[in-house]
Amino acid sequence: MIFWRAIAAAALLTVTPALLAGEIPRDARRSGYSFMGPETRAMQDDDTSNPGMLFVLDGEALWGRKTGVADKSCADCHGDARTSMKGVAARYPAFDKPLSRPVTLDQRINLCRADHQQAAPLPYESRDLLALSAFVAHQSRGVAITAGDAPELRPFVAQGRDLFMQREGQLNLACTNCHDDNFDKRLAGAPITQAQPTGYPLYRLEWQTLGSLERRLRSCMTGVRAQAFDYGSPELVALELYLMSRARGLPMETPAVRP
């Protein structure tokens, strides 16, 4: 009995520090921005050269447009987004009481469309959904991320953390193997970042368009030859929530530009 306990304790002692060693201390957290070259940074910094701003402009137009059976616009309930939406994206994914689970900003927009505008949901990665979430998230630019603070979110953050630490795919890699243990190194010439989701939805030059964090996560999963989770699946939302809580304190950059 004592023998087995000793083995269990030894196993705990060896496993736990290994996991914790991978976590990035708060003062060492860096946005993906700091891994980019000067040209890409310049593109993000100037609002007239940042292509993500085109989507923000589209989102602003959509914000004021009446839609659905209720013939209401976002502005009819929320008013001026510059004040009403400031800091909102920094708290998402947030807990939704009626659904008893966290929802992403994209899902919140579609819930609002269903409940208040009585309009059809916008498909994931559609231009209108990306434009609206970019417009809303842009209002939080510079606001420190605080997502995942609510006590009822704790099990979902833990689920996301488990997924982040879990090896998957034919290459048998976990997110943590690159983004905690090997950031600042290179993978096929591209810098490995800390995976801090500060600027989503962001403009990826490789995509030639704006994309959500879920799209980014799915392409990482495909990269390690794993079956990617579906858009809006509980697993992707949990991962998104964990990543946002992991980026706690970093300022929002939406719309960011990344290579």
Add this chain to the structure above:
Amino acid sequence: MAALINVPAKARRGDVIEIRTLTSHIMETGFRHTMDGALVPRDIITSFTCRYNGTEIFRADLFPAIAANPYLSFFTVVQESGKFEFEWIGDNGYSSTASASITVE
């Protein structure tokens, strides 16, 4: 379509100013295929023009290798206050315009 224009609001007579334009467009090359082998038809901007108080000062032809949401930057000498008009013309009858004003002292 949305466009972002950067023209200085004020300049002195004879100054060389930089104009930067960015516009929304997918710039589909016409060389790509769908999963079932069908060709995705070309859909690009083919021509960009800038007029300064009605006179054409800059023109560019665009081709399939140009990235989505094309960004163009160019320079001109300003002699009088007025208006810059920008026009993008493309496949399938695409046309989009924007304008910006400048005060020259």
